[in-house]
Amino acid sequence: MNNSDYENYIKLKDQLNIYRRQYYTEDAPTVQDFEYDRLYQELLKVESAHPEWVTNDSPSQNVGGAINSAFPKFRHEIPMLSMDDVFSLEESQASAERIKKFVNQTDVEFNLELKIDGLALSLIYENGRLVKGSTRGDGFVGEDITPNIFQIDDVPKTIPLKERIEVRGECYLGKDSFAELNNKRLEDGKSTFANPRNAAAGSLRQLDSSITKSRHLQTFIYFVIEPENYGLKTQSEALKQLQEWGFATNNQNRVVNDFKEVQNYIDEYQEKRLDLPYNIDGIVFKVNDFKLQSLLGNTVKVPRWEFAYKFPPIEAHT
Numbered sequence: 001m002n003n004s005d006y007e008n009y010i011k012l013k014d015q016l017n018i019y020r021r022q023y024y025t026e027d028a029p030t031v032q033d034f035e036y037d038r039l040y041q042e043l044l045k046v047e048s049a050h051p052e053w054v055t056n057d058s059p060s061q062n063v064g065g066a067i068n069s070a071f072p073k074f075r076h077e078i079p080m081l082s083m084d085d086v087f088s089l090e091e092s093q094a095s096a097e098r099i100k101k102f103v104n105q106t107d108v109e110f111n112l113e114l115k116i117d118g119l120a121l122s123l124i125y126e127n128g129r130l131v132k133g134s135t136r137g138d139g140f141v142g143e144d145i146t147p148n149i150f151q152i153d154d155v156p157k158t159i160p161l162k163e164r165i166e167v168r169g170e171c172y173l174g175k176d177s178f179a180e181l182n183n184k185r186l187e188d189g190k191s192t193f194a195n196p197r198n199a200a201a202g203s204l205r206q207l208d209s210s211i212t213k214s215r216h217l218q219t220f221i222y223f224v225i226e227p228e229n230y231g232l233k234t235q236s237e238a239l240k241q242l243q244e245w246g247f248a249t250n251n252q253n254r255v256v257n258d259f260k261e262v263q264n265y266i267d268e269y270q271e272k273r274l275d276l277p278y279n280i281d282g283i284v285f286k287v288n289d290f291k292l293q294s295l296l297g298n299t300v301k302v303p304r305w306e307f308a309y310k311f312p313p314i315e316a317h318t
């Protein structure tokens with residue numbers, strides 16, 4: 001083993017952990033997402049060549065980040081995992097092929113969805129009433145932010161379902177609300193947020209709910225936990241049902257069967273993303289059939305039945 005390779009790996013791992021703390025816990029990253037992604041992919045490459053170097057504190061073994069202890073802790077009954085990322089059409093095709101091989105089926109239907117650049121949240125309803133809202137945290141223990149969730153207008157406080165249910169999605173700040181917020185902060189002589197995702201995170205993870213209320217946060221809900229308990233068979237069906245229950249859902253999803261359709265969808269939204277009223281940073285591929293999703297299951301950190309294609313960074317025009 002070349003000692004300096006190992007030392008470089010430790011430096012890379014420590015640097016990534018600093019970036020994660022800034023992004024997930026402090027809501028104030030000092031590095032752009034694409035640079036973080038590049039370094040993270042480099043770490044994965046080194047770890048696949050040297051699995052014996054991998055320790056529990058590696059970013060590859062953890063989801064999300066440490067929580068703000070000022071909030072009550074909330075242990076997720078089912079971990080809130082993250083997702084594998086791919087960075088090219090070819091990689092996304094290879095991932096889709098690996099999934100088909102795993103389930104030994106050539107015609108697997110995928111539901112493509114927009115990857116919202118916000119922060120993950122979980123909502124729990126009992127007897128049709130919202131009882132709990134939480135952040136992802138480290139995937140196992142998140143922050144109980146229930147009072148703040150009640151301040152988000154598009155989160156239904158009651159739903160027409162008596163059974164207990166957990167749904168998950170993304171909390172985000174629209175581009176216009178972000179611009180208004182930063183202009184107001186500039187007028188008030190305050191620091192501005194680097195991007196809408198940090199502004200959303202800083203607004204949702206607020207100890208003062210009235211500040212959360214003033215920030216016009218929005219949500220897209222896209223997961224039903226244990227969907228088959230509610231008679232749902234596919235992800236596309238679950239999105240329709242979520243909308244009928246009263247959740248804010250993103251209806252720009254598309255069920256695809258072949259790669260040409262995937263290419264069309266990616267091209268279409270790579271084009272449209274600048275005009276959408278919210279930030280997206282990629283496309284989520286989900287195996288549409290829940291029975292196949294169960295067959296595929298999860299690895300320690302990510303589901304095998306979904307992955308994200310990340311758009312290349314938007315060129316900053318100086």
Ligand SMILES: NC(=O)c1cnc(N)c2cc(Br)sc12
Nearest residue numbers: 082083113114115116222284
């Ligand atoms: N549509 C989706 O499933 C989706 C959208 N936006 C996101 N940031 C994420 C993250 C995970 Br993990 S899934 C997902």
